[in-house]
Amino acid sequence: MLQKIFNKIDCEQGLNKEDLVTLLKLENQEDLDVLFSKADKIRQKYVGDEVHLRGLIEFSNYCRKNCYYCGIRRGNKKLKRYRMSIEEIVDCAVQAERLGYRTVVLQSGEDMYYTADKLIDLIRRIKERCDVAITLSIGERPREEYERLYEAGADRFLIRFETSNPELYRKLHPDSDYYERMRILSWLREIGYQVGSGIMIGLPGQTVEDLADDILKFEELELDMVGVGPYICHDGTPLAGNPNGTVEMTFKVIALTRIVTRYANIPATTALATLRQEDGREKALQLGANVVMPNVTPVKYRAMYELYPAKVCIGEGAEQCRECIYGRIFSIGRPISKGYGHSFYPTKKVCS
Numbered sequence: 001m002l003q004k005i006f007n008k009i010d011c012e013q014g015l016n017k018e019d020l021v022t023l024l025k026l027e028n029q030e031d032l033d034v035l036f037s038k039a040d041k042i043r044q045k046y047v048g049d050e051v052h053l054r055g056l057i058e059f060s061n062y063c064r065k066n067c068y069y070c071g072i073r074r075g076n077k078k079l080k081r082y083r084m085s086i087e088e089i090v091d092c093a094v095q096a097e098r099l100g101y102r103t104v105v106l107q108s109g110e111d112m113y114y115t116a117d118k119l120i121d122l123i124r125r126i127k128e129r130c131d132v133a134i135t136l137s138i139g140e141r142p143r144e145e146y147e148r149l150y151e152a153g154a155d156r157f158l159i160r161f162e163t164s165n166p167e168l169y170r171k172l173h174p175d176s177d178y179y180e181r182m183r184i185l186s187w188l189r190e191i192g193y194q195v196g197s198g199i200m201i202g203l204p205g206q207t208v209e210d211l212a213d214d215i216l217k218f219e220e221l222e223l224d225m226v227g228v229g230p231y232i233c234h235d236g237t238p239l240a241g242n243p244n245g246t247v248e249m250t251f252k253v254i255a256l257t258r259i260v261t262r263y264a265n266i267p268a269t270t271a272l273a274t275l276r277q278e279d280g281r282e283k284a285l286q287l288g289a290n291v292v293m294p295n296v297t298p299v300k301y302r303a304m305y306e307l308y309p310a311k312v313c314i315g316e317g318a319e320q321c322r323e324c325i326y327g328r329i330f331s332i333g334r335p336i337s338k339g340y341g342h343s344f345y346p347t348k349k350v351c352s
C-alpha cells in the first residue's frame with residue numbers, strides 16, 4: 001500500500017485524498033524519512049537549492065476581526081496597539097534592502113486606518129527608493145482596492161484560507177466567510193498578483209482528512225506561495241487551553257505540499273520556528289520549504305505583534321535576525337538567493 005503511494009510520487013502521478021490521508025498518518029520514522037527525502041528531491045528539481053529571503057514588516061497590530069485563535073483579535077483588550085507611520089515603514093523597507101532582502105512583506109491586522117490611498121502612497125515610495133518586490137498581507141478589502149494596490153506596484157498578496165473545511169472555518173471566524181475568502185483568492189489571481197495562501201496545523205477540531213483536503217486545495221488553486229504553520233494556543237483568546245499543533249504534523253504537511261504543488265514557494269514559518277527553536281526552520285528547508293521570512297519590524301513593536309505567545313525574535317533586531325538566518329541556512333549547505341524570488345510556476349492561468 002505505502003510502497004504503491006511512494007511509487008506514485010516517484011512517477012509524479014498525483015496523489016488522491018486517500019493517499020494523502022495514509023501519508024499524513026505515518027508515524028514510523030523510516031517511512032517518514034523516505035517521504036521527506038522525496039519531498040526534498042522534488043524541491044530541488046522544481047525550485048532549486050536557493051533559499052529566498054523576505055523581510056517581514058509587521059506595521060500595525062490593529063485588527064477589525066475577531067478570529068478565535070488569534071492574539072491580535074479586536075477582542076483582546078489587554079494588548080497594547082501600535083501603528084507605524086508611512087515614513088517608518090518606508091525606512092524599514094530601506095533597511096531590509098540594505099540587509100540584502102529583495103522582497104518586503106507588509107503585514108498587519110485588518111486595519112482600515114491604512115486606506116487604499118495611504119497604502120498606494122506607501123507602495124510608490126518603497127518602489128521609488130528600493131529595488132524590492134512587495135508582498136501585501138493585510139487581509140480582506142474590496143476588490144477595487146486590491147486592483148489599485150496592484151497598479152501602484154504591489155507584486156504579491158498573501159491571505160491564508162486557514163482551513164478548507166467550511167464548517168470548521170465558520171466555527172473559528174465569527175466575522176469572516178469561507179466562500180468570500182475563496183472569492184478573494186480568485187480576484188487576486190485575476191488581477192495579476194502572485195498569490196499566496198495557507199493553513200494552520202492542529203486547529204481545534206481539525207482532522208487529517210481536513211489536512212488532505214487543504215493540500216488538494218493548494219493544488220487546485222495553483223498557489224504561488226503556501227504558508228503552513230502550527231496553531232499555537234494563545235491564552236488571551238476564546239480558544240485558551242487547547243493543545244498546540246505539532247511540529248511533526250507540520251513537517252508532514254510541508255513535505256506533502258511540496259510533493260503536490262511542486263512549484264510553490266514554501267516558507268519555513270515563524271510559528272514552526274517558535275515550537276522548534278533549535279532546528280525547525282532548517283528541517284523544514286530540508287523537506288520541501290525554500291523560503292524564510294526574517295523579521296525587520298523595529299524591536300520596540302515586535303512583542304506587540306503577538307499572534308501567538310513566545311514568538312521567536314521579539315528581542316532581536318533586524319541585523320541579528322539576518323545573522324541568525326544566514327548561519328542556519330549555511331549550516332545546511334544551501335545558497336541564499338540574490339534575486340526577487342518570484343513565482344516558479346511556468347505558466348499563469350488568468351481567468352477572464
Ligand code: 5AD
Pocket residue numbers: 069070071160162199200229230231232233234271307308
Ligand atoms: N497560531 C499560529 N498561527 C496563527 N495565526 C494567527 N493566530 C495564530 C496562532 N494562534 C496565523 C494565521 C494568519 C497569520 C497571519 O497568522 O494563519 O493567517
Ligand code: SF4
Pocket residue numbers: 063064065066067070071072073074108109110139
Ligand atoms: Fe485579524 Fe488576521 Fe488575527 Fe484574524 S488572524 S484576528 S484577521 S490579524
Ligand code: FES
Pocket residue numbers: 294295312313316320321322324325
Ligand atoms: Fe530572529 Fe533567529 S531569526 S533571532
